[in-house]
Amino acid sequence: MAKRNIRIYPDEALRKKCRPVKDITKSVVTLIDDMAETMYGANGAGLAAPQVGVLKRIVVIDAGEGLVELINPVFLEKSGSQIGDEGCLSLPGKWATVERPDYAKVKALNKKGETIIVEGHDLMARALCHEIDHLDGILYIDKAIEPPEKENEN
Ligand code: NI
Numbered sequence: 001m002a003k004r005n006i007r008i009y010p011d012e013a014l015r016k017k018c019r020p021v022k023d024i025t026k027s028v029v030t031l032i033d034d035m036a037e038t039m040y041g042a043n044g045a046g047l048a049a050p051q052v053g054v055l056k057r058i059v060v061i062d063a064g065e066g067l068v069e070l071i072n073p074v075f076l077e078k079s080g081s082q083i084g085d086e087g088c089l090s091l092p093g094k095w096a097t098v099e100r101p102d103y104a105k106v107k108a109l110n111k112k113g114e115t116i117i118v119e120g121h122d123l124m125a126r127a128l129c130h131e132i133d134h135l136d137g138i139l140y141i142d143k144a145i146e147p148p149e150k151e152n153e154n
Contacts, residue, residue: 001033003041004052009091011053015137018048018055020072024113028056032069032111035060044089046127048134051090059131063124070108070118073132077105082122086130086140096144104128 007013021028031054039047039060046061061068080102087095105119106128120128130140 001030001037003038004034006038006042006047006089007051007053009088009139009141011090013050013053013055014090014134014139016050016055017137018050018057018135020057021109024071024109024111028058028071029111031056032058032060032071036062036067036069039089042089045123046131047089048131050134050137057135059134061124061127061131063120063127065120065124068118069111070106070116070131071110073106073108073118073128073135075104075128075132076107076117077103077119078125078129079103082126083145084126086126086144088130088140091139091141094141096141097146098126098130098140098143099145100126100129106132 035047045063049056049058057072059070078101082102083099085095086098104125110116
């Protein structure tokens with residue numbers, strides 16, 4: 001495993017629509033392992049493949065409930081609403097308030113190509129929405145209720 005470089009906004013990879021994974025090759029598995037290492041190394045709660053410059057529909061999340069690896073994730077359900085602060089490893093030092101569903105349920109493939117269902121409330125729902133948005137080139141700043149403020153900007 002190896003850490004990969006995290007693309008920083010406004011890197012153009014962050015605005016691309018990602019392609020579904022057709023075959024879970026060795027390089028896809030290596031990418032996912034690297035993404036997890038990169039996320040943990042940066043103390044993040046999630047990371048999407050375009051954030052390391054790979055335009056594939058893959059995300060990793062650890063919202064405090066263990067590592068979740070999702071290939072080609074699709075929402076089955078979203079409900080409720082929560083308002084909270086959100087950040088992103090591609091926009092270091094910034095936070096903004098974003099409204100998200102309070103519950104989300106996702107279907108995806110795991111590294112073995114098996115269909116998995118992942119669901120969560122609170123932070124997990126927020127992370128699922130934030131990371132899957134990345135796969136369509138959408139950043140949390142697009143959805144911010146108030147524009148992001150830079151840390152130490154007073
Ligand atoms: Ni992000």
